[in-house]
Each structure stands twice: as C-alpha cells, then as structure tokens.
Amino acid sequence: MIYLNGEWQPLSGARVSVLDRGFLFADGVYEVVPVYSRHAFRLDEHLQRLQTSLDSIRLTNPLSATEWRDLVLQAITRQDFDDQQVYLQVTRGCGPNRDFPFPAPARPSTLIYPMPLITASAELKAQGVSAISREDYRWLRCDIKSLALLANVLLRNEALDIGCAETILIRDGYLSEGAASNIFVVKNGVLLCPPKSHLMLSGITYDVVLELAAANAIPVEVRPVSDGELRNANEIWMTSSTREILPITRLDDVAVGNGRPGPLAARMDALYQAFKHNVLRQGGAS
Numbered sequence: 001m002i003y004l005n006g007e008w009q010p011l012s013g014a015r016v017s018v019l020d021r022g023f024l025f026a027d028g029v030y031e032v033v034p035v036y037s038r039h040a041f042r043l044d045e046h047l048q049r050l051q052t053s054l055d056s057i058r059l060t061n062p063l064s065a066t067e068w069r070d071l072v073l074q075a076i077t078r079q080d081f082d083d084q085q086v087y088l089q090v091t092r093g094c095g096p097n098r099d100f101p102f103p104a105p106a107r108p109s110t111l112i113y114p115m116p117l118i119t120a121s122a123e124l125k126a127q128g129v130s131a132i133s134r135e136d137y138r139w140l141r142c143d144i145k146s147l148a149l150l151a152n153v154l155l156r157n158e159a160l161d162i163g164c165a166e167t168i169l170i171r172d173g174y175l176s177e178g179a180a181s182n183i184f185v186v187k188n189g190v191l192l193c194p195p196k197s198h199l200m201l202s203g204i205t206y207d208v209v210l211e212l213a214a215a216n217a218i219p220v221e222v223r224p225v226s227d228g229e230l231r232n233a234n235e236i237w238m239t240s241s242t243r244e245i246l247p248i249t250r251l252d253d254v255a256v257g258n259g260r261p262g263p264l265a266a267r268m269d270a271l272y273q274a275f276k277h278n279v280l281r282q283g284g285a286s
Contacts, residue, residue, distance in 0.1 A: 029050065039282070120242065127261075131159060131238070137151060140199070165246070182206040185225055190220070203239065235264055236248040
C-alpha cells in the first residue's frame, strides 16, 4: 500500500494528472528513509532534509513534521516486509496547463512509497565490483534532492551497459560522487572523502561511515579528493543504504590496489554490520 494525496491505495491503482509538474518538469523533491526491522532510521533528520529541499525550490511543505512522521510510521506497518526504503516525494502539483510559471496557489502532490530494502550480499562484497569514471556534467545544485535525475540515470546506465556497477563522477579534476552512491578512497590507511557541498548529495551511509571511523580511531580526511588520488588509491568504496560498504576493485578496467577488496573495507563493513544489528534493528536513532 502507498499513500498518495491523502489516500492509502494499492500501487497498481495509483494515478496522477498528466498536468502534474512532477510529471511534466520533474518539479519536485524526494527523500528516502531506510527502515530496519520496521524501525525508521533517523526519521526526523530525513524530514528536515526534505524541508531543506522544499525550501530550496520555493515550495511550501504540504504536511507538518508530525503529520509526515505519523504517515511514514503508518506506511511501515502496512507493508508485509520488515526492511524497507520509504520513498517520500512532493511535487508542485498541477497548473492550468504546461507552462513554466509556478501555479498560484500551489497544490502539492504527496507520495509515500515503501519498497523492500535489499542490500549487497556478503559474496559480492568479498568479490568487489567494477566501475567507470565520467565527467560530472550535472547541474550545480546536486545537494537538492530533486526529481530531475536524468543525468544520474544516463551516467549509471553507461556503467550497467558494460557490466560495471557504478559510474564515478569527476568535476574539474576532483571526485564528486557516484551516479547513485557516495565514494570513499583509502590511501596509506587514511580514509578520504569529499566534503558535503552543492556538488554532491551526501547519503545517510556517508554520515554513518564517518561516525564509525571517528568512533574507532580510523584516520579520516574530509577534503577535496583529486582524480589522481582516486586512480592511485589502495581502496575505493561505494556506499549507500542498499550497497552498504561495497569495494570497487577495478576502475576504468584498471585494478584498484591489488585488485581485491582491501582490509579497511572489510573492517568498516564489519563495524557497519554490528551497528546495523545493535542499533538500527533495535530502533536506535544514532
């Protein structure tokens, strides 16, 4: 069951107008809340990020934080699977016709769509995956969780078309992120990652990795990471709620390090799995 504009209904029967600006212009934003054993992880933080994205596109939030929270918790209980990723979407709704000016008043369209959360297998993590790199030609507000993800879709599918798992994006000689993930680099035992900025969309796993590193005395440098550092790394990881900590062992058909998942990736994944079991599945907020 999904929630669409005030009604709970089967996904198969959900309908929106062809004049919805999300359909016509990708005029809207989204957020994804990971759920472990029916416990939403950092829901308040996700709702604040949704509010920040709405503010950035000058769209009034159609629901209060309390209303969002209640609806997300209802959505979780209505599903028959325990681990979920709950997709939240708000568009600017319908205008009288297809035209650029904002409709006044806006009547936002609201969607809550839970999906199963399926993570990378232990076998895949032990094997590692391949990636390609491409110039980051996206717009300059990648921090907004905009529905306009066509560039990400095209870039990710370039990788999938040749049997790779991800496309790593480089802008002006520096690492941005993956088309659908955040990217970490390991060099000489130090974990490197780009800082949060308007050029990337930092995920929840990005935050957790940095928190686990700080709590376990793993050296970290959050700073711009050059293309050269990426290509000379001992380890490269892609991270997200679904991939968790997934080693990249080949980049542009060249081995990363010794071509096998590295020791720091294995250590971080063990820390992440313990955190998931001991905190996330118990309903912990941090």
